Amino acid sequence: NARLQAMLARGNGGADMQEQIAMNEAQLRELEKTWEQRLSEARAQWEAEMTFMGGDRKHEARFSDHPHLININEDPQLSGVIRHAIDEGRTLVGRATSSSPDGPTSPASSDAKRLLLNGLSLQAEHAIFSRTSDTVSIQPLANAQVYVNGKRVSGVTDLQHEDRILLAPNHIYMFVAAPARRFSSHRVIDYDFVQREIAAVQGLTGPASSSSAPDAPELTKLRDDVVMLLPLVSEANALSDELGKGVRFEIVVRSGTAHDLNDPAKEVMVRVTDSRSSYVWLWPISKFAHRRDLMQELYVRHLDGLDASVDKDKDPFWDPPEDIFLGSVYLYLQGLQYCIDADETLSVTNYQGGEEGLLHVSICFCTHQGQPLGDKCVMTEDPQSLLHKRMDFLVRITYARGLRWLADDPTRGVLCKYKFYTDTKMRTTKAVYHTANPSFAYAKQFTVKDVSQNFLDYLKTNALVIEVWGKQGDGTAAKPAPPMANGAKAKSFARVVSASSVHDEARMDALVAESDWRSERVELMEAIEALKQEVQLLQVEKSSLQKELSVTTLRTDSVLQPGPGAAGLPEAVHAFLSHYGRCRTRIEEAAGAGGGAAARDARKEFAELEKAMADQAMRVKREIDTLTSSISVALNLLTKKK
Numbered sequence: 246n247a248r249l250q251a252m253l254a255r256g257n258g259g260a261d262m263q264e265q266i267a268m269n270e271a272q273l274r275e276l277e278k279t280w281e282q283r284l285s286e287a288r289a290q291w292e293a294e295m296t297f298m299g300g301d302r303k304h305e306a307r308f309s310d311h312p313h314l315i316n317i318n319e320d321p322q323l324s325g326v327i328r329h330a331i332d333e334g335r336t337l338v339g340r341a342t343s344s345s346p347d348g349p350t351s352p353a354s355s356d357a358k359r360l361l362l363n364g365l366s367l368q369a370e371h372a373i374f375s376r377t378s379d380t381v382s383i384q385p386l387a388n389a390q391v392y393v394n395g396k397r398v399s400g401v402t403d404l405q406h407e408d409r410i411l412l413a414p415n416h417i418y419m420f421v422a423a424p425a426r427r428f429s430s431h432r433v434i435d436y437d438f439v440q441r442e443i444a445a446v447q448g449l450t451g452p453a454s455s456s457s458a459p460d461a462p463e464l465t466k467l468r469d470d471v472v473m474l475l476p477l478v479s480e481a482n483a484l485s486d487e488l489g490k491g492v493r494f495e496i497v498v499r500s501g502t503a504h505d506l507n508d509p510a511k512e513v514m515v516r517v518t519d520s521r522s523s524y525v526w527l528w529p530i531s532k533f534a535h536r537r538d539l540m541q542e543l544y545v546r547h548l549d550g551l552d553a554s555v556d557k558d559k560d561p562f563w564d565p566p567e568d569i570f571l572g573s574v575y576l577y578l579q580g581l582q583y584c585i586d587a588d589e590t591l592s593v594t595n596y597q598g599g600e601e602g603l604l605h606v607s608i609c610f611c612t613h614q615g616q617p618l619g620d621k622c623v624m625t626e627d628p629q630s631l632l633h634k635r636m637d638f639l640v641r642i643t644y645a646r647g648l649r650w651l652a653d654d655p656t657r658g659v660l661c662k663y664k665f666y667t668d669t670k671m672r673t674t675k676a677v678y679h680t681a682n683p684s685f686a687y688a689k690q691f692t693v694k695d696v697s698q699n700f701l702d703y704l705k706t707n708a709l710v711i712e713v714w715g716k717q718g719d720g721t722a723a724k725p726a727p728p729m730a731n732g733a734k735a736k737s738f739a740r741v742v743s744a745s746s747v748h749d750e751a752r753m754d755a756l757v758a759e760s761d762w763r764s765e766r767v768e769l770m771e772a773i774e775a776l777k778q779e780v781q782l783l784q785v786e787k788s789s790l791q792k793e794l795s796v797t798t799l800r801t802d803s804v805l806q807p808g809p810g811a812a813g814l815p816e817a818v819h820a821f822l823s824h825y826g827r828c829r830t831r832i833e834e835a836a837g838a839g840g841g842a843a844a845r846d847a848r849k850e851f852a853e854l855e856k857a858m859a860d861q862a863m864r865v866k867r868e869i870d871t872l873t874s875s876i877s878v879a880l881n882l883l884t885k886k887k
Contacts, residue, residue, distance in 0.1 A: 312381050314410070314418040319436045319476075329360060329418075331381055336360055336374040338412060340367040365483030366390055366413040375401075379423035383410065390414070395439075395446035407432070409439050414479030440472045448597065449496055463511070470513040470530065471496060477537055478515060484540045485562060488553060491520040492562045497527070497596050503573045506708055519562070522720035523654040525569050536561040566717035571650050571659070572601040575708040576608065581638065582628035582704045584610060593648070593713050602648035604661070606711055607641045615639065615690045628705075631696045640665065642674055642687040642711060650715040651681040658716030659683055665691060666703055667769070676716050787876075 308328055316327040334357070341361040357373060371389045375382050384401045385391040392411035393402050404410075406422035407430055419434055421427070432438075444450040450468045478494045485492045497516045501508030515533040517526040528536070539561035547553040557563050574591035581587070588607040592600045610622045617639060625631065642661050651657055658678035662671040677683035693700055 308421075310424065312376060312379070312404075312423050313421050315421060317409070317417040317419055317434070317436055317439060321435060324435065331374050331376050332358060333376050333378075334358065336376075337370060338362065338372045338374065339370050340364075362412070362416055364413055364415040365480065366486055367416075371412060379426055381420070381422070392443065395442040395444075407434060409434065409442065411439070411443070414476065414483050437472060440475045441468070443475055444468070444471045444496075447496070449498060467498065467511055467513060471498075474513060474515070474530065474533075477534070481533075481537055481540060484537075484544050488540075488543060488547060488562075490562045493518045493520065494533075499527075499596055503570070503594070503596060504710060504712060506575070506710065517562075517564075523657070523718050524564075524566050524720065525715070525717070526564050526567065527569060566720070569715045569717070571595060571648070571713045571715045573710055573712045574604050574606065575710055576606050577708045578608070578704045581608065582631065582701050583626070584622055584624050584631075586610060586622065590646075593645070601650065601713065603646045604711065604713060605643040605645070606709075607643070608638055608709070609641070610636075610638045611690060613637055613692075615688075628701050631701065632698065634696050636693040636696050638691055640689045640691065640709070642685045644682065644684045644686075645713065646682050648681055648683070648713070651683065654718045655679055655681075656718030656721065658718075660714055660716065661685060661687070661711050662714060663709060663711045665709060666700070669769075671712075678716070 308330060311330045311332075313328050313330040315325050316323075318324045318326075336359070337357040338360045339362075341363055360374075362371075368387060368389045370386045372383055372385050372391050375384070381404045382401050383391060383393065383398070383404060385399060390411070390413050391398055392409075393404070394409050404420045404422070406420070406427050408420040410418045410420055412418070417436070417439055441450060449471045474496055478496055481494045484490075485494070495516050495518075497514050499512040499514050501510040513530060515528045515530070517528055519525075543553045543555070543561065572593040572595040574593055576587055576589060576591070578587075586607065586609040588609070590603050590605045593602045593604050595601050610618045612618065613635075615637075640663075642663075645659065648659060651659060656679070658676045660676040661674040664671055672689065674685045674687040677685060
């Protein structure tokens with residue numbers, strides 16, 4: 246500016262130069278402002294421009310006299326910035342579009358005021374606020390997403406002071422009632438409170454107000470994961486709708502006890518359902534987060550008017566079909582230690598605690614040949630009487646009834662898996678397709694030739710957990726099959742079942758054959774014996790190394806105090822010490838004789854001997870260090886094997 250003013254003083258400038266100087270000074274003044282000052286000015290300007298729903302600008306004081314909405318944002322500094330007053334009559338909330346920037350004009354909403362918003366899943370006519378004096382209600386239109394206090398509403402709902410309202414996934418408001426209906430409250434209603442409330446309503450966490458009570462660390466992490474995922478899942482559903490993918494996302498909590506009664510772990514996951522193919526997947530949080538980023542990239546391309554279609558292997562909404570866990574049943578084994586059969590029809594319970602259907606299972610005692618004993622089985626009152634006796638029993642998985650998985654898509658299948666006692670892998674029934682009431686007809690004989698106390702303890706404290714898994718269909722469930730005559734339909738169905746039964750039965754026969762069970766136990770016992778032998782060898786090696794270390798220590802002591810019986814390395818060191826003494830004597834004699842060539846020769850011989858002794862001492866030290874390290878390694882290996 247100084248240079249420009251000097252040019253202006255010399256008459257080399259004009260109006261343009263004066264304008265440039267003024268602009269530069271304004272920019273300097275703007276830069277001198279602090280960030281807080283600029284933020285305060287921007288907020289004041291924003292609040293000054295806030296309008297009532299009728300579009301007229303009124304003074305801020307009107308909000309204190311009218312019902313209104315206050316926005317709730319993930320960023321606390323942006324909460325309470327946007328307010329919308331609710332005027333008498335009807336006010337339509339809708340989505341502004343490029344073709345109709347002033348909002349929708351359908352006959353149903355022609356007399357309503359307008360509140361136009363932008364965002365995912367907002368309908369052109371989303372909801373209507375109705376106000377009569379101090380009473381305000383909200384009504385969703387069509388199938389629009391409207392939540393009040395965490396619950397999705399479908400009809401007219403009266404609003405109370407401090408109600409939380411969610412319009413689509415991205416617009417969250419708190420309702421402030423008319424002054425006569427307001428009340429004082431000490432609740433802190435923020436973004437996290439709203440998300441916890443939604444999670445509690447969906448049964449994913451406890452009540453939102455319970456967050457003040459201390460929870461175990463694992464429960465706190467579980468709740469935090471759910472609260473973090475809720476808006477992301479809502480956004481993913483909105484992206485799916487906008488892109489026309491037909492994929493739905495929902496949060497589930499995977500419970501370890503559904504697979505093992507002794508596994509209390511829980512994990513938040515996302516269940517993904519493709520309504521077109523009826524495929525279902527279960528994604529961990531990390532995978533879902535990565536896929537959501539890819540979904541957003543597709544949506545940006547869609548907004549830019551570019552082609553958002555991708556190949557199936559690159560589609561973030563799709564995965565190859567895989568088996569899906571449906572639920573499990575628990576058949577407690579305590580009665581077996583009293584020789585009591587178990588025969589139950591149990592509810593198949595999913596991760597959410599809901600019922601997926603019924604499963605008939607049984608365990609009964611049998612003969613050596615696998616024939617059920619029935620009434621011939623003699624009960625016992627003392628389980629200890631079974632010790633060291635042979636026990637034969639059958640595990641049967643007979644049929645399932647009313648499985649929702651199969652009813653939703655007739656091309657799907659189902660199978661069962663379980664582990665018993667020392668099993669290291671799941672045992673599996675055959676897969677059954679094309680019926681909501683599958684018959685497994687599965688039976689497996691288990692033989693315990695010498696009942697141990699460990700086996701009795703297992704029966705006393707454990708249950709047989711039978712998992713029900715769904716097989717994906719052929720991906721054409723959304724396309725209804727053409728009508729067929731009853732006879733033709735039955736004939737086609739019989740061919741499919743017959744062909745698959747032969748294959749499944751052959752595969753399962755090889756899997757559950759008793760020879761496989763026995764060979765599995767033999768291999769396990771052989772592995773245990775090999776480990777025992779290895780431990781014994783390591784113990785012998787440990788003893789040998791300890792003895793060698795002791796000998797080395799004694800030899801080291803003998804080096805420091807050599808004796809006439811010394812041999813080997815100590816003897817060599819002793820010899821060097823003797824030479825050292827003789828050399829020192831010769832040097833002293835030479836010094837007494839007046840030095841000369843003899844003294845020089847003696848000093849040279851002494852230096853060579855001293856160097857040789859130092860080298861030998863280093864070799865001794867290295868050998869001791871190597872031996873000590875070998876002993877430490879052997880001890881560590883022995884500890885790990887134990």
